[in-house]
Amino acid sequence: MNVERTIELTEYSPRKLEREEITPAIEEALWRNYRNQIKVESPSIQTGGKWKLTSQGWVGHIPLTPEFYLALLPKVQLKNLFGMLEYAYQLKSKSFRFLEGLIDCQSLEDFYSQIAYLLARRILDRGHKGFYRTYVPKTGQLAYVRGRLNIRQAIQKPWDVKLSCHYEEYSGDIEENQILAWTLFIIGRSGLCSERVSPTVRQAYHALQGFVTLQPSSAKACVGRLYNRLNEDYRPLHALCRFFLESSGVSHERGDRAMLPFLVDMAKLYELFVTEWLQENPPQGFFFKKQHPVEIGQNRHFRIDLMLCHVATGEARAVLDTKYKAPDRAADTDIHQMISYAKATKCSEAFLIYPTVLKEPLDITASDIRVRSLTFSLDDDLDQAGQSLSKDLPVLA
Template sequence: MNTTPAQPIIIELTEYENKSFQHDQISDSDGFELYDKYKIQVDIEFPNYKTKEHWKLKAKGWVGYIPVTPELHLKINPKMPIQNLFGMLEYAYNLKGFRFLEGLMDCESLEEFYNNLAHILADKVLERCRKGLYRTYLPTTQQLSYVRGRLDMQQIIQKPWNVKLKCDYEEHTADVKENQILAWTLYIIGRSSLCSERVSPTIRKAYHALQGLVTLQPCSAEDCIARQYNRLNLDYELLHNLCRFFLENSSPSHERGNYKTLPFLVDMAHLYELFVAEWFKKNTPQGYFLKQQHPIEISQNRHFNIDILLCDAATGKTIAVLDTKYKAPEQAEYTDIHQMISYANTTKCKEAFLIYPKHLTQPLDIKSDQIRVRSLTFSLDDNLDRAGQTFLKNLFLLIFQNSHQ
């Protein structure tokens, strides 16, 4: 008797594009599941008289793969060239320049890129296991039948009949956060529905290599950021950058029965913000430096992080505030303009820029008291480095012109 599970129906969308589907292409129960769990990522209009009894779906700035139910999977393609999406990911997660990534640019889909990157991570974890995992000393307290480290004399005096001795000592262990991040990431990848038959065995092998040595503990993308490295664990920086990519773009899905799988979803607005900041940081002209995600307090109960501050290296003074907007409206929104004026006032600078992936139909250029707010473009449609250089040239041209008016 053949017990092979039926293959799910895969429907495809492209971000920000409306697409219609026949009523029988999506079951009502699957439609409800999609709406309940993923309405932030996908606009869904149920079949009705107005839609001529069709389903209408629109992805809202997310790309990736959603296993909605065992019967229905949703694939969301980027609107930009796939190679540019990979280029953004390389910059955003500090993977740019690693030679092993060169072959990834030939991938034709996000699933293929996911598989290849997962395979690279698993290979490098196995390589590190063969060399020996990073270990460090952790303080431990245990009841032992022999003396180890420092005895708790107060307990001995209070409970002289206790044959177990309370000892405080340091244990040299691999069960540390550095390795727990690797184990949790491999666990998350293993639960995804994106791993191919070629990649899955390597993921399992790497995960099992950590078992027994490392406790499976939930880790977040934030755990991978700003960690301290030394000569004994320097190679972990790359591993953690790869882990951050997977953890930041994987999230728990609804569990139904034994169906436990994770969607892989890239928030394009967040990716655009990370990409522009990292590209700018790596290409900042001499004499300037950047501050990323700079915290400011607008009022007692209102706190914000500014995407980018451009500062003068000699004086430390803020020259411009910049904020990325992954959308292509005809004109800038008033709320965004007022936000930038608040940012500029708080940082005591006169230049504020809203950065978009496409040219606005009505470019922004307004002045409020001494503050000037303008729009700029960091395009994703062409070569990213060339687009970045154009953005950089226009930014400094506008700053220079304004300072001489």
């Protein structure tokens, strides 16, 4: 009888395993599917004859075989992981109260289950009020005229008793609800929800299943959507769906079991979090532009994480970029990148933002551009850390 086993890996902290613990099947799964998430060093003299696995800034759950799992743990406290999600996915609102009752999670499975429960409960609440419906254009062969008749076809095929009509149908089988159904389907397949949460997820899925077609949805479908007074409460639901869809990898079939990984890219989450926090809390008289596109010729362009601009003039004053890593010193490539950003936007100030204080803080001037390192810590209260960053962010009037 095979026994399930879970190996825990904390971000950037290597862990060694005995030779026999990594079978050829596990080694192949790691190399084929997760070489960007896990650095794998084979047994050698340098590793003391053992396997050496290091998580590369990802958090989540990886099923490598039906019996062998990797749990990728964050360095940040789980309550702060929730806090980062609040800002990153724009869930901070009085009507939503994302963190309420969720910050006491003790494990990554709890973390996943709690967010899944929150989404399922909100979907059920919306179902009790009635799911959003709207008119959807349809074309069909009908026994009677409905909407607009296709005259050309009626003339070309007078023997056809069915009439081709273009009409509108009031329906709930629309993308707004299809996103919810697909996300609940993905959550249900993950196997990560607790026994307490799984029934609620199934209940929410069944509430949609009766009238919604199960259609694969991507995280991109959750972004840039238009809402109105009738479906405004779908906005945070789609934000949560985006989180699950971005974090759910491709399933790997093993026999009759579908194993779905759950992976959060902490570098991307950190970038989204810092960006949204600063946009909500800009220095007085200034505002931030995010993902600012810059053309560099020959149909090439790049996007700057953040640009600090003056409210009165719109003039760019500084460029900022997040780096979710904890090096002793800033990398030369990152410095050159920031100088290029500053030149392209005609700024004299550039900042690299890290989650920890560098052992060798950066403060250099090159080509009349000053490049410095700042810290947005994830160790304690996030808002206090943000205020500390703001105080360290020099702003020229």
